[in-house]
Amino acid sequence: MKKSYRSVRMERHHKRFGTGGLNLVSLMDIFTILVFFLLVNSSNVQQLPSSKAVKLPESTAQQLPKETVIVLVNNDQILVQGRVIANVNRVLASEENVIPELLQEMAIQARNSWQQVSEEEGLDVTVMGDKQIPYKLLRKILATLSEANYTNISMAVMKRGNKNEDGAG
Template sequence: MKKSYRAARMERHHKRFGSGGLNLVSLMDIFTILVFFLLVNSSNVQQLPSSKAIKLPESTAQQLPKETVIVLVNNQQILVQGRVITTVDKILATKEAVIPELLEEMKFQSSKSWQPANPEEGLEVTVMGDKEIPYRLLRKILTTLSQANYTNISMAVMKRADSNNQAGTR
């Protein structure tokens, strides 16, 4: 059986150009570059959890935060590692210098802590407090933390640009 002119022309065309295929070499190159990019840029950057309910005070601190237990304090409540412990109103209403709920939670955190339990040095904790919280609340929190053997206390602040660098002088 003889092919028509059109069928023969289509057959020649398909033989010449072939069917479209996927170039796997280029695709593998792209994925390799992407993997290296992700590996390089996924360094161990320590970031404190951000909360819209807290406005941290500003500072020119140069030291990066360590990975520690985080006590977050805003105008309504106190959170340890993201878990609500108690309310600020309840704490301010009492005359006690120590917050029992926070003390209990910090002892629990120290029992499951990966930090070495050295009684002379104490444990590390980072306090993220809103810049508008009253000082007496902060004093109660710090007293409670020292009672729970968290003596290495860091206060979280927002890094402010240095005034010399803002003006363009070095």
């Protein structure tokens, strides 16, 4: 069977110039844009710092944590943003309702804060307290925070799983 003039010409052309290749530049541009998009949008997930020394109480709270100043309280120490501020035993032994070291540190945090808040609104703070800390200590911490104009106080809790998720109907 005889080939047409066109098919002969196409064979000659393909032998001379080779087959067409895949243009990878466009594909790389698309993947680069996709990577940047995922990097920018992956920072929306808010997580509280984890500490093995603190066991948070469980709750059915649905609200995600905001980025605020974090006061971490375990059985031994009170920490603000990871810095040790006071010893729990000394605070419990004290008769004062306000913890002076915590008040001073919260004033420093308020000055360094990026939040622009009026005097009556107050600042935001998250308290991560071990579920075994005494109420007397928690009351002193809350009184100190309100004294330092941190009136929007959030308590960090672990989200309790639903019964359906656990497998127990």
